[in-house]
Amino acid sequence: MALAPLPPPFPVTSRSNSHFRLAPATSPRRRLVNLPTPSAAGREVDTFTKYSGYLFELGASEAESPTEYDISKIATVYGKKPLIVLRRLFQIGTTFGKWFALRYLDKVRERSDLMFEVRAAQLRDILVQLGPAYIKIAQAISSRPDLIPPSYLDELSLLQDRIAPFSTEEAFNTIEKELGLPIEELFSEISPDPVAAASLGQVYQARLRSGGQLVAVKVQRPGVQAAISLDILILRYLAGLIRRAGKFNTDLQAVVDEWASSLFREMNYKNEASNGLRFRQLYGDLQDVMVPEMYVAQTTRRVLTMQWVEGQRLSEVKDLYMVEIGVYCSFNQLLERGFYHADPHPGNILRTYDRKLAYLDFGMMGEFKQELRDGFIEACLHLVNRDYDALAEDFVTLGFIPPTADKDAVTKALTGVFQNAVSKGIRNISFGDLSGNLGITMYKFKFQIPSYFSLVIRSLAVLEGVALSINPNYKVLGSTYPWIARKVLSDSSPRLKSSLQALLYEDGVFRIDRLESLLSESLRARTDKALVKQQIDDNDSKVVIKQILSFTLTEKGAFVREILLQEFAKGLDALGLATLDSVTSLAANLPFATSLAFSSMTDEDNINLRTLHRLVQLLGFQKGESVVGIEEAFYPFASVQQILPLLGIITELPPDMQQQLLRLPADLIGKLITRVAARTVRRVFI
Secondary structure, X not given: OOOOOOOOOOOOOOOEOOEOOOOOOOOOOOOOOOOOOHHHHHHOOOHHHHHHXXXXXXXXXXXXXXXXXXHHHHHHHHHOOHHHHHHHHHHHHHHHHHHHHHHHHHHHOOOOOOOHHHHHHHHXXXXXXXXXXXXXXXXXXXXXOOOOOHHHHHHHHHHXXXXXXXXXXXXXXXXXXXXOOOHHHHEEEEOOOOOEEOOOEEEEEEEEOOOOOEEEEEEEOOOXXXXXXXXXXXXXXXXXXXXXXXXXXXXXXXXXXXXXXXXXXXXXXXXXXXXXXXXXXXXXXXXXXXXXXXXXXXXXXXXXXXXXXXXXEHHHHOOHHHHHHHHHHHHHHHHHHOEEEOOOOHHHEEEEOOOOEEEOOOOOEXXXXXXXXXXXXXXXXXXXXXXXXXXXXXXXXXXXXXXXXXXXXXXXHHHHHHHHHHHOOHHHOOHHHHHHHHHHHXXXXXXXXXXXXXXXXXXXXXXXXHHHHHOOOOOXXXXXXXXXXHHHHHOOOHXXXXXXXXXXXXXXXXXXXXXXXXXXXXXXXXXXXXXXXXXOOOOOHHXXXXXXXXXXXXXXXXXXXXXXXXXXXXXXXXXXXXXXXXXXXXXXXXXXXXXXXXXXXXXXXXXXXXXXXXXXHHOOOOOOOOOOOHHHHHOOOOOHHHHHHHHHHHHXXXXXXXXXXXXXXXXXXXXXXXXXXXXXXXXXXX
16 A cells, blocks of 8 residues: 655654654645644643543552453442542533533524534533543444434534544653653654544554554553543443333343443553454455554554554545445455454545555454354345244344244234335345334334344444445445345355255245345345446346356355256256147047046146246346246247357356356256156156
8 A cells, every 4th residue: 555655754852851852744645634733733622631630540550440341340449439430420410411401491492403503512522521431422323324413413423533632742651651662762753743633542643763664653542441431330320220210121231331341442452453463364355455554563552553544534535436345344344254343433444545445443343253143144134035934033043032022923023114124125225224113123022132233233333324424325234235145145154055945945945036136136246356346237148147157156156056956957857747748738639649648747847847937037048927838938948049148158257167067967967867767756656
């Protein structure tokens, strides 16, 4: 990746008055985020410190503040400081109470609309004053234009990148203390003011003295861990009260614990560096995805050093292609590998100047276990195919409802929730709409949000929020389903193979319409090696046929290939019986016609004959509706002109696929002989 160069280097000067100045790190291109000029930044007041700085007393001794999330230890620490806890409760209550009172007065005076933007700005200021825990909660919903009004969205989005910085002198002291060396020995250049400031820390641009690499150095905000610990204790207590008062089945305290554990891991920059290394290893090679390098030797619990990334916020460039890249990468994270970025808000995703999607900030990550990934995929399949009985079972598997729930009642309720969404087509299903519409049903049937799923929901919701800011009609689930379809068709997991088998065979009857739907959707999925910017023209049948062959002739398509061969064998067997019936009917006028005039076709054979016709259509040989007579069945290949395009496609396939294609006739004949023999034995001896 190309990085904008720093200006000619200035030598590091010696420290003076506990502070030293280095050349500002400027760039002719746009910075990672916009900040005030260095002089303005120096005068800006850190409102979190101003209003909540008394919390820092709790962090005077790092040994006193837990480094891992342990609610019992946190309660022990603050149990010894009841006045601090009461003061914080009073501050939170009066701060929010005043704001809600003003909103109520606006409503009484009928000027709510007039004061809307003013109150939104005040809310942002309140969250900044109260500190990182509340900023993180606001960030969780600031990318959802479908959930919060635009004015609030605009104000809360500023929390992503305009938090007032703390003292640079204190930041440099932290760097030296954590890394054990003077800054002039660590960096040949470093910006004298932060280039970005966030709720947990702030970032400086620097150049490593050892290797000359341009890096971002993130320094944790002083006292932030102590403040977050106390706020989590308070939020957890309030979650317990809300659950009891509202009679929620979901363990709200467990949800807070899951979020708090993730937040504590995010505050440990060693964890973030480790996450970044793993994320780069898993996804760094994906087409048009960029993952910065981590410098572990220059990283500690409170200082992180990583590759400098130059680019623009994804929500600002309005590049839907980059969103598609994000959807593809998210699919790989959630449903392929299970290790995913749980905080993909606009400030953490950039479009680089060489048009790659760059992921930043790996503090909040999640793990999605294999059995849960398979369960999620199965639920999507059952939703799309309107199999609400199976969907109810999926909700049990995923832990949303208890096994003792009334399945019939749940199925009926889910049918009511999902019917309207699915009727619009898979490409129009909104994740946000589904999440919102489930609320009443979840309460009625005592649904519970498993703690593991809270970050998955957040990741999908934030991604759709970013997409909606670019295209109001964009649907993340609709864009993800092609990848789900491809995975179901090609995955080697016995569980997913069983799901595909159950999906394609209903009461023993092959549902070719479902196979057609899966194949059609899977063709919309872009691969990591051939990521394209334009959808395939639906009318370009040659391209479609080539992609179907390319899939079914590979090792990943072996399971589907076996199903297709089996159904072709059934259809050819039925075609043979239909031919025999046709011959006997032609011989009806012969003297011995009465002894031969009988029908050997069964209802199953007729179904298999129609399936054969649909399979032939699938390969592009014939257009039209289902079989209506023996002529259509007996002449599935209408003309040589329809076969020639297939021959042309075959020559374009790789040699290994051509070899696999040449083996198919022998495999098909073997299956046909086996079926004919079995039918003959059954009719003669049974």
